[in-house]
Each structure stands twice: as C-alpha cells, then as structure tokens.
Amino acid sequence: MGKTLAEKLWDSHLVREVEGEPDLIYIDMHLIHEVTSAQAFDGLRLANRRVRRPDLTLATEDHNVPTTDIDRPIADLISRTQVDTLRKNCDEFGLTLYPMGDLDQGIVHVIGPQLGITQPGMTLVCGDSHTSTHGAFGALAFGIGTSQVEHVLATQTLPMDRPKTMSVTINGTLADGVTPKDVVLAVIAKTGTGGGQGYMVEYRGNVFAEMSMEGRMTVCNMSIEWGARAGMIAPDDITFDYLKGRKHAATGADWDAAVEYWRTLRTDDDALFDAEIVMAAEEISPFVTWGTNPAQGAPLSASVPDPADFANESERIEAEKALAYMGLTAGTPLRDIKVDTVFVGSCTNGRIEDLRAVAGLLEGRKVADGVRMLIVPGSMRVRAQAEQEGLGQIFTAAGAEWRQAGCSMCLGMNPDQLAPQERSASTTNRNFEGRQGKGGRTHLVSPQIAAATAIAGHLASPADL
C-alpha cells in the first residue's frame, strides 16, 4: 500500500524507531523567537549543554516588539529584557538572529518562506502554534512548547508519537470574492476547534492546487485552530517557482536534484488516510466570526446565531457566553455590526498579496470616520516591497496607520492592543477572549473584508462598496 505525503515526510525523518517508545524524528530547521526560548536556554546552561546545530537554528524578534519608533529602545522594560535576553542567548550559543530594524526581521512564519529556508520535504518546528504555516510547502511543520524547544536545541530531534493522517478535499470553483481565509474559516466552522486533534492534515483538491503560495500559507497557518497537529499541501510547480532564486534555495545541479526529489512528495494513489473530509468549493462564501473561538463563524450574509438553536448543550452555553462577551444580540445581521478598529497583519494575512488586496480597495477611498485602521507588514521585506509598489502611500492617504513589522495586534503582548469592549475586524487567527487586549472583541476576517469594513465602518465585503 502506498503512503500519504505526511507519512513520507515522517518516515524520511526517522532517527530511531523502537517498539514501545515514541519515534525520534530529525528536525531540519528550528525557528526561535523571544517569547518561548529564554527558559529553554536556561535549561541548556543548567545542564551544561550546547546547541547541537547552530546552523539549523534561526532567531528573530516578533511577538513583543513595538511597530512604531523601532529605532528607540523598547519602552516596556519587561519586553526589553526579554528581547535583550534573546540577543544575549544567540550571542552566547552562536546563533543567527535577525533583530528589530534588520531588513530580514519579521514574524517568524513570514521570514522563513521569504528567505527560502522553508522548503518541501523538511521538518520544521518553532515554539509557536502557527508553525503549521510552513506546511504550505509540503513540509512537516508544527508548534512546540518550551521543553521541546530545549530538546531541539540540544539534540536537533524530537521524540513524538506518529500522528494519524487526515485529508481535507475541496474541489470545484470558488465564487468571486472568496479568499483562502474564507476557505479555512469555513473548514474550521465545519469541524469545530477539536476536529483535527491528533492528525496531520493534507489539504487536497483543485482549490488548493490553484492557490498561490501565500494563500496556501494562510490555510495551513490556521490548521491549529481546528486542532490539527500540522497542515500541509503537496509541493508543485507553484511551490518551486516561489522558491527558485531565494537566498537559501539550492542552485544549479543541487536545485535540479532537489526538485526531482520534491516531485515525489505526493500522496500515492493507493494510500489511505485515517480520516477524510470533503467539501465543495461552491458551499463557501465570504466568512466572518461572531464568537470567541475560530469555529464560531458564519457567512457574512448571515445573522448572529441564536444560542437556542444549538442542539448540543455545551455548544449552546458556549454561544451564550460568546454573545455576552462580544456584546452581540442574536438575529442581528452580521453586516450591521459596527467596528472601532480594523487590523491587517499577522502570520495569517500579513504578506504582500494581502497588502495588495487591501490597497486595491483603499485606493481613492477613506477609512470611515471614527474607525482606526492599522496595517502591519509581516516582515520588513514585505514592508519594503509594499513601499516600492506604492502601497504605503495608498494606506496613509486613506487614513490608515502604516507600521513596522511584527506580530502587533494579533496578540496582546506588545503596545498594539484593543481597549476593553473595543471591537475589531482582524485578519488574524484567534478571536479568543482578550486575545487582542483585555476585554477586546475580535471578528476574524479576510484582508478583503477588513478593507471593505474599514471603509464602510461596519462588517462589509468589497461587493458592498
């Protein structure tokens, strides 16, 4: 019997396989950042261990850094200490670091692909749950905790039980205005937050095959939001075209050898998945969330659901709690929900195609009175490219704030936060209570809906403008 892509990736990284023990798998690349690494380095020092492969470890600063005044010391002393700690650790252990202000700095999941460090067939980990992003290249990529960060630093391996495999197949034609973000939000709403738990998921079908690399990254990024261990898409010519010529991509005969190998990274026709989900492209429309987990979403054309309509009791209680937290009334059309803030950015939607889509809608228009719009590039190179294409000017002319690279308002640990009860439409990945700041209310949306919402002042799609 043949193998799935995930099984091929797993098997090609087996360092040790012993009955009754977890498999030991090799890690081809380890990305680290300031928030989940300090305690791991402390552990190394305590045990008098070194970093086994400094050449397979890349560090950057993204989670807690400010996105304005980056040429000045970080004002928050605790944040500054954390960033300084990363710098000292990288220096002590001899690691490559792209610090704040560097042209290669940015959100860890944006800079990996951009540098050509993320490639098909690799295993890649990071102390961040959105590491699943890199699966878009046909890599096995997943988030880990700090104990595992220490383990990878010390051994370049991880002991893990082999996860099960699942396919999500979507064929057909997406309607105009339906984006990769809408696709993944629709998948999550269908499966629930725990639907992928314990699985390595492969996204299959022409919808994913026709997506750009950046669209694929958006989809794989949110795999964790339905509980999946990893998400991946088989590499193809779109993948190879994206990679060719990037800083860390192979060249010459090595490139040809790599591509030849990468072409074998496909699920065999006779392979079996442990679970399968099938959806039709035609059933997906522009999607937004109304609740406090990413599965609490609905088509933009719908209304806030009535908790009484949920058959399952725990879902009903959860919906009641969510509406109370979000300050919403059942039956309100989603399009009538007014927002205070629009945030464009994050490892989900902070890449150049996202910014182009937003600029295309903002050009010649203004952000609505009373609405604050933040546009934060996923990396400094994304920012530079946007500047080169004239997008920055469009953003500022429309009245949006155009900032420096970082995780920014995706999570409330840097200066960019929502105030209590402040409502945002966000191109991010989590609408959890307090995620964007204590008491803040988040609606997850695509970049296109974010831009239309900023102009209209309420949740809206480009077609509404």
Added chain:
Amino acid sequence: MDKFTVHTGHGVPLRRSNVDTDQIIPAVYLKRVTRTGFEDALFESWRTSEPDFVLNRPEYSQATVLVAGPDFGTGSSREHAVWALMDYGFKAVISPRFGDIFRGNSLKTGLLTVVLPESATIKLQDAIEADPTLDVTVDLQARQVRYGNEIEPFELDEYTRWRLMEGLDDIGLTLRNPESIDEYEAVRNPWLPALTPG
C-alpha cells in the same frame, strides 16, 4: 521533573469548554523570562472580572485537581499555561479532550493530564459540587481516577507513564543514543538549507 505516581486532593469543577491557553494565561504575562512564579497569571481575566468564578470561591481554595470541559488547552503553544497551573498548585487536569500541544507540554513537565469521557467528567464535576471536600485520587500507577465509590479507568501509553513515574526528562533519554543522530546527519541531503552563524 518530579515523579508522579498517585495524587489525592480536592477537585474544582471548571464547567467550560474550549478553555484556550490565552484564558489559562494571557499573553501579557509571557514577557517574563523566568520559569516560575506564574500563579498570579492563571485565569487572570476570569479571576479579576468574575467574582463568582470557581477559583474565587473559598470552598475550592485547596483544590489540586482541575476538572474541565472538552477542548481544554487549545490554541497557543505557550508552555507558560502548564507552568501557571502547576505554580498555582494543580497536580492534574481532567478533561474529555485536550489541545495537542498543551497536552504534550503538560506531560513533558509533570502535570498529569487525564482524558475521561465527557459523561464521566460531568459526573465527577457533579460530585465535587455536591461535596467540595471530596477526595479525588489520580492514580498513574493503576491508570485510574477514584472518588467516593467510583473508579474511572483512563488510558496513557506505557512509555509516557513510565517516564512520568520515574520523573525522567526527554533530553537525557534521547542522549542515551547519540550515535543514531550522528548516523542520520551523515546522510542528510546536501542541498538542505543551513545558516552560517556569526
């Protein structure tokens, strides 16, 4: 890591599902570079905004076993969520389903996460509410949760059980066979990306 064999303590019922790691510990507390002292951050938002939140109730102040609804620990990979629960005094968490990364982190760190069916979890929550001084025993040796006259078996793979009972850390175990890593590295594809530090 401390060894875990059997723990008996009081329980606290957290009747909420989808308790994500942002609720267990908000991101603002993740700026610290220490590994201890996170007890003040545990469920900070609910503890400060909901006077009736279970952890604010005196009858549960001594609890060491958290009994939660399904999908506990979803979301962010922050191991700080495990540290906060342990710093607060929890030895075990029981739920019908855990977020994968949180579960992995807990079992690496010595916080025992026990999966029981939803009906068994609710029954245990009911029993604790009826008598907050009820002794709840989490027995890793026998793979059972016991209280009153009830015995609920749970599954945990033999290897993880052994590692927790011996209090062994993974790095030391992996480094018992360093030659297998050397052998793997010797045959890796030469065109794989690598950085040139310094």
